[in-house]
Amino acid sequence: MKKVVIYSTYELSHQEIDKLVEKIPSLKNYQIVNQVDKSLIAGLVIKFADRIIDLSIKGRLNNISKKLYEET
Amino acid sequence: MSGLGIDIKLIIAQIINFFVFFLIFRRYLAKPFAKYLDEEERREQLKEKSEKILKEEEDRIKKEIEKHKKKLEIDYQKALEKMKTQVKDQREKLISQAQKEAEEIIIKAKEIERRERDQLEKETVRRAVELASMILTKALADFLDDKDQKNINRRIISHLKSIN
Numbered sequence: 001m002k003k004v005v006i007y008s009t010y011e012l013s014h015q016e017i018d019k020l021v022e023k024i025p026s027l028k029n030y031q032i033v034n035q036v037d038k039s040l041i042a043g044l045v046i047k048f049a050d051r052i053i054d055l056s057i058k059g060r061l062n063n064i065s066k067k068l069y070e071e072t
Numbered sequence: 073m074s075g076l077g078i079d080i081k082l083i084i085a086q087i088i089n090f091f092v093f094f095l096i097f098r099r100y101l102a103k104p105f106a107k108y109l110d111e112e113e114r115r116e117q118l119k120e121k122s123e124k125i126l127k128e129e130e131d132r133i134k135k136e137i138e139k140h141k142k143k144l145e146i147d148y149q150k151a152l153e154k155m156k157t158q159v160k161d162q163r164e165k166l167i168s169q170a171q172k173e174a175e176e177i178i179i180k181a182k183e184i185e186r187r188e189r190d191q192l193e194k195e196t197v198r199r200a201v202e203l204a205s206m207i208l209t210k211a212l213a214d215f216l217d218d219k220d221q222k223n224i225n226r227r228i229i230s231h232l233k234s235i236n
């Protein structure tokens with residue numbers, strides 16, 4: 001079975017993981033591995049083999065910085 | 073007559089003597105001398121004539137020389153004027169070219185300055201954004217506790233639209 005890694009700032013509970021699976025049904029086909037990464041500040045990053053879903057504060061901040069820089 | 077002391081024979085002899093002398097004088101002295109005087113006069117006239125011709129020739133040559141001098145002077149002045157005009161044209165051309173090159177250099181310098189200024193502005197903005205991002209990251213990391221993080225995760229998950 002393929003693996004998907006969910007990075008979070010703390011260890012996610014089963015309820016939280018189940019709610020995620022509800023929102024992202026394709027996660028059912030994967031073996032979910034949860035890793036703690038404090039650098040995310042808050043939120044989650046879901047890393048598939050071929051894509052990444054960035055729901056973290058850190059990711060948002062990076063996007064904002066990028067947009068601010070591009071506008072100049 | 074002899075009582076007066078006049079000798080007729082002597083007088084006749086002297087007269088004959090005089091005529092003979094006159095004839096000899098005329099033949100051998102007067103004529104050559106006259107001839108010599110004529111010759112001298114002729115030479116003198118020839119000399120005067122030659123001198124006159126020479127003088128005329130000298131005057132003519134002087135006039136020619138003067139004429140050539142004037143012509144040379146005129147040609148020289150013309151050439152000098154022509155050269156002055158050419159130099160002036162060349163100078164103006166060089167000045168115009170130098171001005172054009174100076175303008176091009178100024179335009180290029182302004183363009184480089186503009187580009188560098190833009191680059192500097194972008195760099196300044198990038199660093200400012202980077203710094204702001206760093207400060208905000210640090211502030212949020214310090215500010216958000218576990219409870220806040222859980223709340224944020226809950227809100228993220230609840231607001232998440234279905235993804236396939």
